[in-house]
Amino acid sequence: KKNNNKQMKILTDVVLKKPKLAYFNVKGRSEPIRLLLALKKIDYEAIDVTLENWRDHKSKANYEFGQMPIYTCNLQGKTVEISQSGAILRHLARQTNTGGINEWEKVQVDILMEFFLEVVFNFGKDACWSADTQAREKWISEKAPAAIDKIAELYEQNHREGFFAGKAHTVADCMAFHTLNSIDNVDESVEKCINKHPKLRKFMDDFAELDGIKQYLNSDRRFKDYTVTLAPYPCPSKI
Numbered sequence: 001k002k003n004n005n006k007q008m009k010i011l012t013d014v015v016l017k018k019p020k021l022a023y024f025n026v027k028g029r030s031e032p033i034r035l036l037l038a039l040k041k042i043d044y045e046a047i048d049v050t051l052e053n054w055r056d057h058k059s060k061a062n063y064e065f066g067q068m069p070i071y072t073c074n075l076q077g078k079t080v081e082i083s084q085s086g087a088i089l090r091h092l093a094r095q096t097n098t099g100g101i102n103e104w105e106k107v108q109v110d111i112l113m114e115f116f117l118e119v120v121f122n123f124g125k126d127a128c129w130s131a132d133t134q135a136r137e138k139w140i141s142e143k144a145p146a147a148i149d150k151i152a153e154l155y156e157q158n159h160r161e162g163f164f165a166g167k168a169h170t171v172a173d174c175m176a177f178h179t180l181n182s183i184d185n186v187d188e189s190v191e192k193c194i195n196k197h198p199k200l201r202k203f204m205d206d207f208a209e210l211d212g213i214k215q216y217l218n219s220d221r222r223f224k225d226y227t228v229t230l231a232p233y234p235c236p237s238k239i
Contacts, residue, residue, distance in 0.1 A: 029085040030085065036092050038215070069088060093171040105165050112172040112176070117175070123182060144187075151179070156199065177204060
C-alpha cells in the first residue's frame, strides 16, 4: 500500500535485513549516496541495472516516479522505497548525523549541496550529454574553471582542513568529492584547474583514503563511467 502523500511507497511491514540501492551501473545520481553509505560503513544490497534490462526492471519494480535511484529501507517499522536522490541523501544524513550538528552547519551543508548539484548538472548537460562540441568546450574552458575556483573558495571558508562544513565529515564532503572526482578526468585543463588549488587536491586525496571510502573505491561496486554509454561522453573517472 502507499501512504497518502504518495511521496514514498510503503511495501510491507516486514523488516529488511539490510537496505537496498537500485540504480544504473554508472556513478550518476547514485554515487554520492554510495559514498555516504561507504563512509558510514552501512551494508546494503546493490541492485545494478543495465540499459538492456532497465525497461523490464522498471515495469516489474513499479517505482513511484518511474525512475532511479531508489533506496529501500526500514523506516518506523515498515519497509519503504525512497525515491529522488536528494531525498535519499537527506534521509541518510539525518540517520547518520552527517547533515550538520547545529542549525548553522545544517544551513551550510544545504547550501553546499545545492551548489554541487548545480555544478554536476551543468557537467552532465554540457560535458557528457551534449553533442554540441562548442557547448562542451565552453564548459571546459569557462564553466569548469569558475566552478572549481568557487569550490576552493567555499572549502577555505570553513577554516578546517578536510571538511567543507563543521569539523567532521558531512554529506557535503561526499558530494564535493563526487563532483571533483567526476570532472577531474574530463580534460587536462580541468585537471590543471584543480591542481591550482593544492588544498582542494589534498582534500580529494585524503577523502579517498578514508576508512570505508578507500575500500569502496577499490571494490567492484565502484563504476568508472559517470553516465550511461548512450551519452556522447560517458566521462570515466581516474579512480
